[in-house]
Amino acid sequence: MSIELQMLGTGNAFAKNYHNNNALIHVGDYTLMVDCGITAPLALHQLGKTVNEIDAILITHIHGDHVGGLEELGFQMKFIYNRKPVLYIASTLVRPLWEHTLSGGMTQEGIERIEDVFDVRPIVAEQPITLTEGLDIELIQTPHIDGKNSYSFLVNETIFYSGDMKFHPHLLEHLVYERGVKTILHDCQLHPPGIVHATLDELLSLPEQVRSTILLMHYNDDKEDFIGKTKEMTFLEQHQFYTLG
Ligand SMILES: O=c1ccn([C@@H]2O[C@@H]3COP(=O)(O)O[C@H]3[C@H]2O)c(=O)[nH]1
């Protein structure tokens, strides 16, 4: 079954021309939000949407451009819409998300644990789960910041969405050649050094068959200067709809 992808933003953590690299995945009436960064509530608002239209959120890792909007989302859901949003997150990240990121702002009478605001669904890498009919997710642990857990994921076995990750050609080639992945949505640091992200030059070094599956996201503000310099790879554009799978 195909999915509809709409990026809330396609910028990197410091971009000002683009929102944070967060996404909406639509399957029928179901809407999954992928990451909820600092700019996600504003991006939703600019699309004429409210947080109440989100059925669930999936978190890749704990950086502000991926979780910085969760406090507003959680408070809006609780105090305006009176419901607990479903939060899919690696089991290894549940405590760090609450204790290192959210608890300072959200702790008050009646909110002592993350479960008081979110319907937390801990998930485990390499154990696929069905979110709704036609939407299966499999987390894959991928390298980003040394010592910090970070995850990418497969959608319906054929679409790979990178959380922020270092260049990992072996994984990308394995996904395309051995797992039948048809589309790779990959974060891309346009200017070297990448260090914690794959750079454009690194992604350009992949075999043509792999490059031809790649849509670039999480890019710098001067992305327009790179149009025509990415070989078979193309840039994802925020707010546009893409039918994938
Ligand atoms: O060891 C580090 C940790 C972080 N950073 C920068 O901070 C940003 C945090 O969000 P991000 O993961 O999208 O991108 C990261 C980089 O731009 C870095 O360059 N080296």
Ligand SMILES: [Zn+2]
């Ligand atoms: Zn990021």
Ligand SMILES: [Zn+2]
């Ligand atoms: Zn990151």
